[in-house]
Amino acid sequence: MDADLVCQEIVSRAMALRVAVVTETYPPEINGVAMSTGRLVDGLVAAGHRVDLIRPRQPQEGRAWFEEDTEGIDRVLSRGIPLPRYANLQLGLPARKLLMRRWAHQRPDVVQVVTEGPLGWSALTAARKLHLPVISEFHTNFHSYSQHYGVGWLKRPIAAYLRKFHNRADLTLVPTRDLQRALQAHGIPRVEVVSRGVDTRLFDPARRSEALRRNWGLAPGELAVCHVGRIAPEKNLALLEKAFAAIQQRLPAARLVLVGSGPAAEGLRARCPGAVFAGSRSGEDLAAHYASGDLFLFPSLTETYGNVVAEALASGLPVVAYRDAAAKELITPGQEGLLAEAGDEAGFIAHALSLALSPELRQTMALAARARVADLAWQSIVERLVSLQRQVILSAPLFARR
Template identity: 55%
Template structure:
């Protein structure tokens, strides 16, 4: 019988917040606890935590608003609080999911107390910076991220393409930890005729769906142009555009796409019903480290169109269970979407294969692999970062 671990997990975001990172960390944390491990989550206090206090499984820290992400908090440095807690109850290993001041203070404390650290590369902040008017900082941010992650025993990345890119940029000791999907929740059987009717979609119409944050980094201009291209290329088809999600671009997109139905943010079974009630899923983003929504759409039996990177590259075989385009090739993206509608058999076959593939991508194996990586860090020499500048 293997020994249970005491794991500290540090993150700026965590359920019930709604984003891909929070969803992944929630799944990993729940999976580790189900395996008998003791997991202490360290995160900033959020608005939903009013009146809540820290306990053995949760350490709340101070934070401040994260620009462009209303409702989220950027964690402040918590060196003294972490040192006090970890000297009293020392973790076996620390997992740092975010690289801000909170993550940096956790890294410093771990080095001081000689606790092994595994880090995760969950968000392409160096790419996002350009979309929010901080393009000049992108190179500096990449240097900081490389320095940060190279001070951990191991850095986990969600896709093979991400690992190749980071290796090219000088990141070291990278390992792949993919993502899973709850294929019982996201299932074609949840398709709802009444929901489709509320969208104004009849039985003979195809619903073109998009799920995600409505923000500049998501390349949503291509979503609108691709939908219009489908309408022009297939005038015999009746198409309806449905957008699930919220974000800073929602108001302007509602003005640009008056024909679209905007559903706002949806969660749990309601979200799964929205997926299953669509037909075609367009995902034009170029900034994802993974893209959980791709797997959710596949599990829901949708015809997914995406760029050949991250989750799509890992899980979609073009023409078999989805349609792919070379990253940045907008014409190729439009052609991939159009191919699905050229023949009813194309879409029918792809949707069946999508569901079949995703049904085998559960979280249990991912959690087991995560546990193995955490255990491996216990046996990694502490001297691996020797020769690098001290982190405190």
């Protein structure tokens, strides 16, 4: 390697980066993408990097479009409209001119586009016009979700849009190796894996609360079957109902505990009057709900990852899931939980019943579950992300690195 290039690489590795992060969801919103993005932004700032955070203005926020934060984050607030069926989220409207003015004045080293909505598309367009290195992220199988909302005919157009979107970026990030292979097979060749971390200090079996379990109507030794996540059609909660019904036939005192909210909650509440609907929870409150359970059921087949699986494992909960996404990455069947093959409902129900009836096995799995995610610290995830950001910056034309 040329000596000048060696020096250039050494300087690049040492310098602090200015990263423009464009996302349509961010804490305090409660969903996997928001929480993961918040963790990564915090990690970038903690490592000495500067972040321009571009996101839609929420209804409770003022009209200012720029807020400077003394903690290493400059917030650029764009216009947004409520996302259909996700009333607490904003769909970011295009902001190409605003971003071009901003980035021409304060040029980021790399633009990271988290979501694929109109705001994300306009950010891609602005970055390309300014010759900025761009990384995109693939978080949500929107093309798969469409069939659960009566618009299955949109599946192919959405897949085509996503392919075009991500191929405009220099690199696309996904959380699992399976998803990397799937995107590459569907015509998105430049894909790298950056997993998601879990806060093992927050999600900890030590947060188990007997008082909370009593509030759920459980006596000591009785079974709490938990599910955490959006209560929505795409989460395949009909299978959760079937699996719990099979458990309750054998263990009448068992209780189903659902943490989360969503458009399917009212119907599920009517069908499962004995279930505990805890609503949306966060922080230590959420961690206590995880840790106070005994078994975690996760029947979804539309996840790109599924943060809740890692959080359940960190909380010492054996998991029953399909062999997919985070569950496939993190669970060795028979050690931290049990996995059914995709679409095998009978197998999923049998696994759920098996663990429900095996308290000794659940206890053994609880220890293995906690140990399995012990090394998924967010710091290592951020280091992997920064390494890829530097690679993209170095591979960009010299005029794009000014």
